[in-house]
Amino acid sequence: MLRVFALALALLCLTSVAQAESPATEPTTDIEEVLQQLRSRSFDDKAAAIDALAHSGHPRADALLKALQDRRLLLDRANDRIVLGERADGGWQLHDPLSEADLGTVESRAAAPITINNRLRRQIENLQAVVGLNNPDATLRRAAAISLIGTKDPDLLAALRERRAREDNTSVAAAIDTTLNTAALYSEDSDLNARLNAIEALSGSLEPTVRNALRSRLDSDAPSERKAVETALKRIDARTARYQTADTLFFGLSLGSVLLLAAIGLAITFGVMGVINMAHGELIMLGAYTTFVVQQIFPQGHEWSLLVAIPAAFLISGFVGVLIERFVIRYLYGRPLETLLATFGISLILQQAVRVIFSPLNRSVVTPEWMSGAWQINPVFSLTFNRLYIIAFALTVFLGLLLVLKKTRLGLQVRAVSQNRQTARGLGIRSDRINALTFGLGSGIAGVAGVALAQLTNVGPNLGQAYIIDSFMVVVFGGVGNLWGTLTAAFSLGIANKLLEPVSGAVLAKIFVLVFIILFIQRKPRGLFPQRGRAAEE
Amino acid sequence: MNLRDTFRRDRVFDVVRPGTRTIKPGELDTGGKYLLYMENITVSFDGFKALNDLTLYIEPGELRCIIGPNGAGKSTMMDVITGKTRPDQGTCFFGQTLDLTRMSETEIAGAGIGRKFQKPTVFPEHTAAENLELAMAGQKTTWHTLVHPLNGEQRDRIAATLNTVGLLDRHDHVAGALSHGQKQWLEIAMVLMQQPKLLLVDEPIAGMTRQEVERTAELLQQLAGEHSVVVVEHDMEFIRSIASTVTVLHQGSVLAEGKMQDVQNDPKVIEVYLGE
Amino acid sequence: MRHSDLKTALTDRAARWFIGILFGAVALVVLLNQLIPADSGLHVSSYTVTLLGKYLCYALLAMALDLVWGYCGILSLGHGAFFALGGYAMGMYLMRQIGDRGVYGNPVLPDFMVFLNWQELPWYWLGSHSFLFTMVLIALVPGLLAFVFGWLAFRSRVTGVYLSIITQALTYALMLAFFRNELGFGGNNGLTDFKDILGFSLREDSTRVALLIATAIALALAFVLCRYITGSRMGRVVMAVRDGESRARFLGYRTEHYKLWIFTLSAVLAGIAGALYVPQVGIINPGEFSPLNSIELVVWVAVGGRATLYGAVIGAILVNYGKTVFTGIMPEAWLFALGGLFVAVTLFLPRGLVGLADNVRQRLRKSDGNNSNGTANDDQPEAPHEPA
Ligand SMILES: Nc1ncnc2c1ncn2[C@@H]1O[C@H](COP(=O)(O)OP(=O)(O)OP(=O)(O)O)[C@@H](O)[C@H]1O
Numbered sequence A: 001m002l003r004v005f006a007l008a009l010a011l012l013c014l015t016s017v018a019q020a021e022s023p024a025t026e027p028t029t030d031i032e033e034v035l036q037q038l039r040s041r042s043f044d045d046k047a048a049a050i051d052a053l054a055h056s057g058h059p060r061a062d063a064l065l066k067a068l069q070d071r072r073l074l075l076d077r078a079n080d081r082i083v084l085g086e087r088a089d090g091g092w093q094l095h096d097p098l099s100e101a102d103l104g105t106v107e108s109r110a111a112a113p114i115t116i117n118n119r120l121r122r123q124i125e126n127l128q129a130v131v132g133l134n135n136p137d138a139t140l141r142r143a144a145a146i147s148l149i150g151t152k153d154p155d156l157l158a159a160l161r162e163r164r165a166r167e168d169n170t171s172v173a174a175a176i177d178t179t180l181n182t183a184a185l186y187s188e189d190s191d192l193n194a195r196l197n198a199i200e201a202l203s204g205s206l207e208p209t210v211r212n213a214l215r216s217r218l219d220s221d222a223p224s225e226r227k228a229v230e231t232a233l234k235r236i237d238a239r240t241a242r243y244q245t246a247d248t249l250f251f252g253l254s255l256g257s258v259l260l261l262a263a264i265g266l267a268i269t270f271g272v273m274g275v276i277n278m279a280h281g282e283l284i285m286l287g288a289y290t291t292f293v294v295q296q297i298f299p300q301g302h303e304w305s306l307l308v309a310i311p312a313a314f315l316i317s318g319f320v321g322v323l324i325e326r327f328v329i330r331y332l333y334g335r336p337l338e339t340l341l342a343t344f345g346i347s348l349i350l351q352q353a354v355r356v357i358f359s360p361l362n363r364s365v366v367t368p369e370w371m372s373g374a375w376q377i378n379p380v381f382s383l384t385f386n387r388l389y390i391i392a393f394a395l396t397v398f399l400g401l402l403l404v405l406k407k408t409r410l411g412l413q414v415r416a417v418s419q420n421r422q423t424a425r426g427l428g429i430r431s432d433r434i435n436a437l438t439f440g441l442g443s444g445i446a447g448v449a450g451v452a453l454a455q456l457t458n459v460g461p462n463l464g465q466a467y468i469i470d471s472f473m474v475v476v477f478g479g480v481g482n483l484w485g486t487l488t489a490a491f492s493l494g495i496a497n498k499l500l501e502p503v504s505g506a507v508l509a510k511i512f513v514l515v516f517i518i519l520f521i522q523r524k525p526r527g528l529f530p531q532r533g534r535a536a537e538e
Numbered sequence B: 001m002n003l004r005d006t007f008r009r010d011r012v013f014d015v016v017r018p019g020t021r022t023i024k025p026g027e028l029d030t031g032g033k034y035l036l037y038m039e040n041i042t043v044s045f046d047g048f049k050a051l052n053d054l055t056l057y058i059e060p061g062e063l064r065c066i067i068g069p070n071g072a073g074k075s076t077m078m079d080v081i082t083g084k085t086r087p088d089q090g091t092c093f094f095g096q097t098l099d100l101t102r103m104s105e106t107e108i109a110g111a112g113i114g115r116k117f118q119k120p121t122v123f124p125e126h127t128a129a130e131n132l133e134l135a136m137a138g139q140k141t142t143w144h145t146l147v148h149p150l151n152g153e154q155r156d157r158i159a160a161t162l163n164t165v166g167l168l169d170r171h172d173h174v175a176g177a178l179s180h181g182q183k184q185w186l187e188i189a190m191v192l193m194q195q196p197k198l199l200l201v202d203e204p205i206a207g208m209t210r211q212e213v214e215r216t217a218e219l220l221q222q223l224a225g226e227h228s229v230v231v232v233e234h235d236m237e238f239i240r241s242i243a244s245t246v247t248v249l250h251q252g253s254v255l256a257e258g259k260m261q262d263v264q265n266d267p268k269v270i271e272v273y274l275g276e
Numbered sequence C: 001m002r003h004s005d006l007k008t009a010l011t012d013r014a015a016r017w018f019i020g021i022l023f024g025a026v027a028l029v030v031l032l033n034q035l036i037p038a039d040s041g042l043h044v045s046s047y048t049v050t051l052l053g054k055y056l057c058y059a060l061l062a063m064a065l066d067l068v069w070g071y072c073g074i075l076s077l078g079h080g081a082f083f084a085l086g087g088y089a090m091g092m093y094l095m096r097q098i099g100d101r102g103v104y105g106n107p108v109l110p111d112f113m114v115f116l117n118w119q120e121l122p123w124y125w126l127g128s129h130s131f132l133f134t135m136v137l138i139a140l141v142p143g144l145l146a147f148v149f150g151w152l153a154f155r156s157r158v159t160g161v162y163l164s165i166i167t168q169a170l171t172y173a174l175m176l177a178f179f180r181n182e183l184g185f186g187g188n189n190g191l192t193d194f195k196d197i198l199g200f201s202l203r204e205d206s207t208r209v210a211l212l213i214a215t216a217i218a219l220a221l222a223f224v225l226c227r228y229i230t231g232s233r234m235g236r237v238v239m240a241v242r243d244g245e246s247r248a249r250f251l252g253y254r255t256e257h258y259k260l261w262i263f264t265l266s267a268v269l270a271g272i273a274g275a276l277y278v279p280q281v282g283i284i285n286p287g288e289f290s291p292l293n294s295i296e297l298v299v300w301v302a303v304g305g306r307a308t309l310y311g312a313v314i315g316a317i318l319v320n321y322g323k324t325v326f327t328g329i330m331p332e333a334w335l336f337a338l339g340g341l342f343v344a345v346t347l348f349l350p351r352g353l354v355g356l357a358d359n360v361r362q363r364l365r366k367s368d369g370n371n372s373n374g375t376a377n378d379d380q381p382e383a384p385h386e387p388a
């Protein structure tokens, strides 16, 4: 084995040198020949072929080895040739192994997968790892090193040591060290000191395989070793727990930003204008349905249709909001309980309208590619992209709104009208227009929130209802009329919810949070950040 | 220096003093020289000091007029006395023992402080008579009001008071339908029904005719003596017609205090208030 | 000058009319159901009997809400919770009445507990086999919840929409809780498959008639009680609290006590309504806690007219009749109608049908040419004053 390996290494160096020096050299004939060796019945021959293939440096080598693993490398009996193939209605769809050119379909019997045994399978995996270890890309080298954690194969370990000696990237070196140290734990002939050092070095690692290796030394004969293992395990568990807390916090933040998005429009209509809009949830729902409709209109545009959906949702929900203000709410200023009832009626109508138009069933919205996936920070901690985007989006909307209210003329007038309608009118502010615009702004933001929510949940007629109580809780908890209060409240409620969930289950967590807010409001009826002054006392 | 303590110095604790009347907790102790002690009261709203180190004493049976420019803090002072606003600093005692800064609005009203608000605040959907019934002194617990209908004597008192303020023929009109002046009278009648030890009257004559103003002046003077009355008014003629002692508030503290004559001639007062 | 005692509450004109019409209608339905043979065109089916019983339960619930909202100004969006709690208390008794006739034949445990592999009754089910104890529970559970909740809320002066929103949160939280199987109230499915009440089969027409009569009596008693309270001095204080709470405080009233007792009484009435409702419809499940139910109930009162008590009853019966008709003919349209009703009533009928009738009557009287009384208050009541 060692011999094969050395050969392989030499070959590898040679081919890469050769490639570097004379790019014109075509390795095709070479690899074709190697490939055809796989036709042999003898596993030893196949092993040699695999080795040669792995070290050929050919760009297709990796793909071909994978195909071999997946039993997609076939012997085309008619031509006695190795080809690529997939199952296709009872037969095989064949491709050229190098050019991937279509070779047509054949009957099932006309081709057979090249068989490999476990030894060859291991060999392929190891070879892939070794090749990976020498990949010019440091990330891939690191990934290869990590994939080898737990291996006891002496050849691989030798390769690792060899690479370690040449490695100048610290992160890759650290990964190789972890792998070597883990191997040291498994090796029976290593001396106690070496093992103790290895344990010491491994004691912060989060890899599950490392943890298993350490646990396997718990029944060691040497008490000092057992103790060292125990300490190391404790440290690992502590670190894991810390990352799990971070994970919970991240989930809490993302729930918080969902709450923020849902509540932020309400913070304007309720907080700034004093209007209780029970149809707020349905404006969110309209935003979500807008996302759905936009995707229906652009079936090919999942990657960018969000960019259309956001302004569209803002406009549609905002427009509906303006209609609600013009036709209902404006007759009810100063009568909050009546406003509550009327807007609730509107929410029923909107819900039912959606049920009639889109069916009562849930629709789902396709999440764009760039929003799926995750940022893997370490084996126990990763941040999913869709949640990261939602957090960023919520904060952006929040800051944008803050700017609009603080820095623009509209914002100034909105605040003036909300503080004193009569005086503002006396100053020549057209409070009618301002009211409609403010309400439209709050409603539009609800629509934008709907676009974001559509990425997380199903879009259905009850979407809004699910959020309306939570949104009110957030606004009231934070203190009516205070945007920063809304922000704080949203994030603290989100995090509290997620911290409670593992302890009590999701439903109970929600109940606890509700009860907490009910009690909190009774202690501080004006929320976390109360408004002071005469206006607040009305 | 705390004036209230000075007056207490000659007295030992009630329990160790043999043979004197003991004051039950929550009951008004009018043993001292003054009925109301406001000392060093400061109230600020977001940094703006509506009252600034205000000190004011009211004697039992006194009729005191408070004047001062708009925003001087007159209504805020009444808010502090009635428990609507809590002072940031200072003490406010009613009699010797009742710390108004620690009592709720209800307790303060129960202890014997009645107030007529600047903006008339009657119950618009109750009739005039019912408004007085609500204000009437007596037990105000839920159970009591549930099981005890008005008795004849109480009804007579309501009728008599309505008569005093000239609203007897309006007794079964809802208060919301009364004119502004009638509402003012109704509110004065409500304060009368409370039979308070201390009446706080904020701008009583706004919206009244000359004759009615005179009647109000008469009424207030009648009340003084048995009750202490604090009147806030901008109408100087009215003040002159009833005043014994006048206090001038300016920017939340006392600018001058004394007989109307002296105050009127005080150059400081002239400058900030009477001058124009 | 108004003054009141129990006698006037029983005998004044409105009370006589109310009780007369109520019992007249019930008697008619009962007679047509019991005495007229089923094949006659005049026969009233027992379905209708139960339907009327259901409406009367809703009417009682609406009256309870009118007491707190119409008279005391507390817009509770959680009264459905008290209704449901009363219903669950009754449901527990009815579950125990099933005995070993359940699917699993367990003499003690209700079916859903056997299904969940529970070995014994949870402690809070003890005593549920006794009707007397159940009657106590029906009043006590909603009353206690309202008392504790109200004590906390009113003491710290949570009012207006804030109060409405947290009452809504309350019923929402309860709904989530009752959906859980672990709570021991049948989870999703709730309590159902009842057989008997006090030994009488719920399937018998006579039992249904008896339940209807019991409901009518409860409604009449509640009406007299509420009339008595709202006509008393306490009632006038309560309305004063509604129109100017802080002013009432400056007059020396502990307004929070008034609100607390009215709220608690109202919750008890709602609980009783729920308890009468459950044997008639044969099921109670967590859906009754849904915020939508509570807010729908508000519209009944708004449609009928606030602060009249009988307005709430009229509203409850009319809206629910409309719902029955609508959901029969065109179910999709019901929510549109209900939503439209919310909007229309708040915009055009602030005092409900009763207020509309009053206005019409006054118009007619005026156009009769009788000399008009200058200060009569035929206009809308003006907005309540708060002390400046
Ligand atoms: N709750 C409050 N919040 C903010 N500022 C207040 C509040 N109450 C009073 N103020 C301020 O305190 C100052 C004093 O007000 P106050 O009502 O006591 O004046 P006043 O002497 O009664 O004036 P007027 O003669 O106009 O009635 C005013 O500047 C007012 O704006």
Ligand SMILES: [Mg+2]
Residues within 6 Å of the ligand: B074, B075, B076, B118, B202
């Ligand atoms: Mg004033």
